[in-house]
Amino acid sequence: MSIQSRENLLQAAIRGIEPPAVRMVAGAEGLSPAVLLKLVAAGRAVIMQRDGKPPLGIGEGLRTKVNANVGTSADLIDPDGEVEKAMAAEKYGADTVTDLSMGGPIDEIFRRIKEATSVPLTTVPIYQAVAEKGSFSSITGGEILRTIRKQIGAGASSVVVHAAITLEMLVDLKRSKRIMGVVSKGGSFTSAWMLQKGEENPFLSHFDEICGVLAERDAVLSLGNTMRSGCISDPMDAVQVAEMEMNADLAKRANDLGVQVIVEGMGGHVRPDRIPEYVALYKRRTSFRPLFVAGPLPIDIGVGYDHISGSVGGAMAAGAGADYLCYITPSEHLALPDVGQVREGVVAFKIAAHIGDTMKYGPRLEDEMLARYRRVRDWENQFKLAIDADRAMEIRSRGGTDGCTMCGKYCAIAIMEDHLR
């Protein structure tokens, strides 16, 4: 374990000292710094930091955040395109960007994404380790640590590790009646490594060392979720519960080692009627640590529109207490998204997050303001408040008239204002 040269954010918060980042996040969220400090100290909220950029808070009492995944795949390598996607993601409101590149010059792609954005960046170290080795079997624990150190050193604010799977769970998984097995890519690499070598999880074996690296650089640990359901017919099974329990324990251990933690859970494909109950279970079992969910997708047949199905699932999850949503694009299950689909995905999940916040915290001022501008047909100010002003203007300009072509002179609002005056 590395020796820490200075007290990091979590350690300061636990001692009741208010780091500048806490004040900044509290200001951005309209929360009292004292309240936020307590939430951070309790591990119920985390703060992602990036040199010279505004810090970002994720967790209890804070606005629900949205992550956008970008990055080359092994088959489709266009670094310029991925940088463009990261910029589009930030432009349309993604709170964080995760670079999942597995093809091409990965270090360079990350560096360029960093230069082009200002939001916190996340990586999944096993992706780069596998891509650079060409296979998972030849990777050593030492190499994983080196990759984590490199990515944190290059400026990642957070890394995802799949530490909560054991050989025993994989044996249970073999026996399970799941339709879909493992749909987490990082989780499948880690599992395949374990099964091929017959060795325990390398992230688990090196957990304290990983925490040392993160504590030193004040980076956030995201505890990955390997066992999530890959279709809504697969319920939360014993393996999923076992991973959740273990992630809950690892989260505590990481906090004790001075590392801020986000728990990835639930996510994947979940029957809509079970989303609130599963979220509540995760939050309770992980002592209300920040919960990161992918989607979830409440149905399987929305192929080509998984951003919409996912927006419904994400809104329900956020409303029930999830703190951080990983977006899904229209390309999910089909192809690597293009830049337009990244925009669609981000906006769909900004909508989900905002709906979730309205459920968690009650009505938000933006909606009331938009309604007031709508009533007086002040289009400019409506666009300013819209999640994606560009799209709203594109659609409206198609009409070409001063009024809205939907109703034209028969605008209900205008008619009633005339007659109710």
Added chain:
Amino acid sequence: MSIQSRENLLQAAIRGIEPPAVRMVAGAEGLSPAVLLKLVAAGRAVIMQRDGKPPLGIGEGLRTKVNANVGTSADLIDPDGEVEKAMAAEKYGADTVTDLSMGGPIDEIFRRIKEATSVPLTTVPIYQAVAEKGSFSSITGGEILRTIRKQIGAGASSVVVHAAITLEMLVDLKRSKRIMGVVSKGGSFTSAWMLQKGEENPFLSHFDEICGVLAERDAVLSLGNTMRSGCISDPMDAVQVAEMEMNADLAKRANDLGVQVIVEGMGGHVRPDRIPEYVALYKRRTSFRPLFVAGPLPIDIGVGYDHISGSVGGAMAAGAGADYLCYITPSEHLALPDVGQVREGVVAFKIAAHIGDTMKYGPRLEDEMLARYRRVRDWENQFKLAIDADRAMEIRSRGGTDGCTMCGKYCAIAIMEDHLR
């Protein structure tokens, strides 16, 4: 009131006689005809009929249905375009189409939409009456009746009338603190007519005659909703409750006159945390008659993506018991939608309906089948089950390779199948 030449569907159902349409709908829905017959007789389900086309059931125990609005506005008149939209709506799964044309040759547009589609069609008679008169003030009750008779005669399976507003409610509305007043176009015409003339609601004055026309032709009465909220900051107020109460009473009266009834309610803009409770209230207060909701939109700031916000609200409403969703397109609040936006709106609401059905009735077979095809990478059969197969194929073909460009050779499913075997 017209003299009925034969017993209609509702009258037969009440006498326990099973009309062929009941058998056909029961077959399509996988329900016992005897159960459906009782639901129809109790007014808890309705059957929309169209000469020579399959009948459609809406209500309790049945799949949630989706309506798509098309039609010219006063400002944008392109009959070909509206026919194309109606065809696209049916192609992508709309269960019904409502023609709201207010410009151009309205009779001809309806006739052409009818020729081009096979789903039940709905009209809003006050729209055509106003469009043809040029203003609402000059319309008489007799003209409204003639328009209804004409539209039903031309083949409308259902008409919408805004009968549940009174002058007293409009006085209350003037005093209310709502941000948005009335956002229902048909409702605003009716209200303006009443306020301008100082006369009671013409749909209410002629209610029994309207029922006579519908009973004779076996058409479904849709009781419109004028007082729905136009923004999420406007809660369900006294005027909304008064309209709901009156619609509940009118529904009973119409049933007694041999007319099948759908109640429009809630809809519009509703805080997401209140959607389930409002749906439950409507269902209970209207004796569990089929509930038709527009959207609802759970936030106001999703301008340009109201189909996505509406999909979230529609899914929540359907899951809580709404039976029939009116779609919203990306153009809502901005412009008349184009044909691509009609497709987007229909698919977003098919997703909402399917999620709602999963909540109401539990998992559906289609999702499990899709997951099984996904597991074995059988793309053809996945596309067959997708809500919009064309879109799924478009996105996938962009990838160009045999595998999915998202993960390429690092497909989690494939890796785990190899290793868990």
